[in-house]
Amino acid sequence: MKEHRMRRWVLLALFSGLFIAVISSTGLWETTLRFLFPQESQVLHPRASLIVLVMEHLSLVAISSSLTILIGLPIGIWVTRPGGRNFLPLVTDLTSFGQTFPPVAVLALAVPMLGFGLPPTIAALFLYGLLPVVRNTIAGLSAVPPGSLETAYGMGMSQWQALFRVEIPLSARIILAGVRTSVVINIGTAMIGAVIGAGGLGSPIIAGLVQDNLAFILEGAIPAAMLAILADQLLANIEGSFAYPGQSP
Amino acid sequence: MIRLEHVTKVYGETVAVNDLSIEIEKGEVCILIGPSGCGKTTTLRVTNRLLEPTSGHIFIDGRDICQIRPERLRRSIGYAIQSVGLFPHLTVAANIATVPELLHWGKDDIARRVEELLILVGLNPVEYAWKYPSQLSGGEAQRIGVARALAADPPILLMDEPFGAVDPLTRERLQAQFIRIQQELKKTVIMVTHDLDEAIRLADRIAIMELGRLVQYDTPETILSRPANKFVHDFVGTDRALKRLSRIGIGNFIRPCPSVKTSDSIKEVAAAIGSRRSVWVVNDEGRPIGWIDQSRLSESVTARETIFSGDIHEIALTNQATLREALSRMLGQGFKSIPVVDDKARLIGEITLHDVEAATADGEA
Numbered sequence: 001m002k003e004h005r006m007r008r009w010v011l012l013a014l015f016s017g018l019f020i021a022v023i024s025s026t027g028l029w030e031t032t033l034r035f036l037f038p039q040e041s042q043v044l045h046p047r048a049s050l051i052v053l054v055m056e057h058l059s060l061v062a063i064s065s066s067l068t069i070l071i072g073l074p075i076g077i078w079v080t081r082p083g084g085r086n087f088l089p090l091v092t093d094l095t096s097f098g099q100t101f102p103p104v105a106v107l108a109l110a111v112p113m114l115g116f117g118l119p120p121t122i123a124a125l126f127l128y129g130l131l132p133v134v135r136n137t138i139a140g141l142s143a144v145p146p147g148s149l150e151t152a153y154g155m156g157m158s159q160w161q162a163l164f165r166v167e168i169p170l171s172a173r174i175i176l177a178g179v180r181t182s183v184v185i186n187i188g189t190a191m192i193g194a195v196i197g198a199g200g201l202g203s204p205i206i207a208g209l210v211q212d213n214l215a216f217i218l219e220g221a222i223p224a225a226m227l228a229i230l231a232d233q234l235l236a237n238i239e240g241s242f243a244y245p246g247q248s249p
Numbered sequence: 250m251i252r253l254e255h256v257t258k259v260y261g262e263t264v265a266v267n268d269l270s271i272e273i274e275k276g277e278v279c280i281l282i283g284p285s286g287c288g289k290t291t292t293l294r295v296t297n298r299l300l301e302p303t304s305g306h307i308f309i310d311g312r313d314i315c316q317i318r319p320e321r322l323r324r325s326i327g328y329a330i331q332s333v334g335l336f337p338h339l340t341v342a343a344n345i346a347t348v349p350e351l352l353h354w355g356k357d358d359i360a361r362r363v364e365e366l367l368i369l370v371g372l373n374p375v376e377y378a379w380k381y382p383s384q385l386s387g388g389e390a391q392r393i394g395v396a397r398a399l400a401a402d403p404p405i406l407l408m409d410e411p412f413g414a415v416d417p418l419t420r421e422r423l424q425a426q427f428i429r430i431q432q433e434l435k436k437t438v439i440m441v442t443h444d445l446d447e448a449i450r451l452a453d454r455i456a457i458m459e460l461g462r463l464v465q466y467d468t469p470e471t472i473l474s475r476p477a478n479k480f481v482h483d484f485v486g487t488d489r490a491l492k493r494l495s496r497i498g499i500g501n502f503i504r505p506c507p508s509v510k511t512s513d514s515i516k517e518v519a520a521a522i523g524s525r526r527s528v529w530v531v532n533d534e535g536r537p538i539g540w541i542d543q544s545r546l547s548e549s550v551t552a553r554e555t556i557f558s559g560d561i562h563e564i565a566l567t568n569q570a571t572l573r574e575a576l577s578r579m580l581g582q583g584f585k586s587i588p589v590v591d592d593k594a595r596l597i598g599e600i601t602l603h604d605v606e607a608a609t610a611d612g613e614a
């Protein structure tokens with residue numbers, strides 16, 4: 001069990017190394033893309049290097065996902081407490097609504113209020129990623145065995161102690177699975193930021209679509225796909241570290 | 250000492266507990282029993298303020314518990330429930346350490362205490378401390394649940410059907426262990442059960458409840474011999490005489506009896522049997538290994554040739570057994586007497602069917 005987990009971390013480290021090598025070897029990209037698309041005059045997006053694009057993309061995802069977690073987690077916890085239980089249906093409805101709303105529409109609505117660039121993109125990504133986090137937090141906390149909760153209080157834990165010593169550790173994997181879904185979705189959705197000038201890996205893709213340049217599209221799509229796999233594996237590994245014997249997988 | 254005064258708990262239309270007054274003496278085991286839904290669990294849960302009573306007061310050592318912060322109160326009261334409620338993400342050791350940790354005990358004290366408790370409930374610390382709850386059998390989990398409730402050495406224990414979820418054999422063992430531990434620790438215990446035999450075996454006093462009301466609160470002997478009303482009478486059932494036997498230890502009924510050794514001659518055996526039907530045979534350490542029937546005496550010359558050797562462990566009783574166990578052995582084996590051994594398995598006497606019958610008749614009168 002332990003060995004298996006160790007191996008997964010090693011694999012992740014190797015894959016991260018590969019990813020960094022790939023995005024920093026501009027020469028390799030240039031040669032490969034020129035070979036594949038000899039008819040294009042330009043094969044790399046001129047605005048910024050791939051590393052800069054990846055960094056922009058990462059910061060979009062990092063800021064919006066942090067917000068999602070910082071706000072989604074407490075919401076999920078609050079509506080499963082006696083004091084907030086009345087708001088449970090409302091919150092569930094609102095977050096599902098947030099996800100059925102197309103992110104482009106959020107952008108369109110946000111631009112008049114927040115202007116162009118980072119703020120409206122972050123707002124859209126935040127709203128879009130909220131559902132999986134809130135939903136899984138609620139599901140995880142509701143799945144805590146009633147007997148465990150009963151004895152937690154029966155032995156004299158306060159509400160906070162029961163939450164942090166029993167409920168969150170027991171639901172950590174389900175909550176983190178929600179975070180994982182949210183982050184992976186966010187990495188894909190963050191592409192739309194480029195439409196309103198927030199940069200990121202969406203820039204070469206949009207430019208490629210507009211100019212009908214497949215090389216640009218690949219320059220954005222390949223690192224984005226790798227990034228999504230990387231984030232997925234990283235979070236899966238963190239999730240795994242909360243496993244205990246006998247847990248339903 | 251625990252005292253409930255006119256405690257009532259209402260849920261909407263349901264009166265779960267109705268004007269319940271009861272007093273539990275220090276060091277006594279009080280068992281709440283009654284049909285499902287009669288308010289046993291509710292009574293237990295108002296006693297550690299997991300629930301607030303609708304009206305009434307509860308005193309522990311003369312102090313109204315509504316003046317004690319619930320968390321503080323609960324840390325001084327052990328709590329064990331049927332579904333055990335062990336924390337599945339924590340090891341056995343960490344589970345047992347829960348309350349000591351809430352009370353900020355030192356690491357070494359906690360480790361020592363965990364080891365002590367595992368030994369107390371009969372589990373090897375080296376083997377069990379690092380297991381997770383999913384790696385335990387039902388009986389082991391129940392024991393850990395009890396150990397955890399005892400962790401901070403609370404003077405009071407509340408137990409809601411603590412032996413409810415295990416097979417009958419395991420339950421029997423857990424009950425025996427509970428009796429042993431209680432003799433040693435003398436906690437004030439309120440235990441809920443729906444098993445009358447369990448109540449009779451473990452309780453100093455039994456509280457019989459019906460529809461939220463206390464119907465009778467008495468020693469098991471009194472409940473069995475003088476049921477307060479028809480409800481209790483029916484609840485106790487028709488085999489009251491038999492049930493009462495399980496409250497009576499065989500200690501006072503052991504009679505000295507003759508025994509012979511395998512090396513004895515037939516003459517010696519015959520002398521030992523006298524007018525009896527049979528005689529027990531013991532080995533050099535004095536442990537019973539079989540018996541000799543009078544009818545076989547004429548056929549042989551040494552004891553060795555006439556001995557019936559059964560599995561004596563299935564026949565002999567220890568001096569801690571009850572009359573009910575003695576009777577059940579006699580019926581099971583078709584014997585009119587059963588050898589009794591001390592804790593080193595040496596023969597100390599026997600108990601006869603005649604004495605059991607006499608004890609039963611005494612109670613009926």
Ligand SMILES: Nc1ncnc2c1ncn2[C@@H]1O[C@H](COP(=O)(O)OP(=O)(O)O)[C@@H](O)[C@H]1O
Nearest residue numbers: 260263264265284285286287288289290291292
């Ligand atoms: N939280 C609750 N809400 C409403 N009714 C309850 C609740 N808890 C218990 N009851 C009712 O109170 C009565 C007593 O319940 P309980 O104390 O659990 O009984 P017991 O433990 O003797 O089976 C039952 O009729 C039960 O349905």
Ligand SMILES: [Mg+2]
Nearest residue numbers: 289290291441
């Ligand atoms: Mg109950």
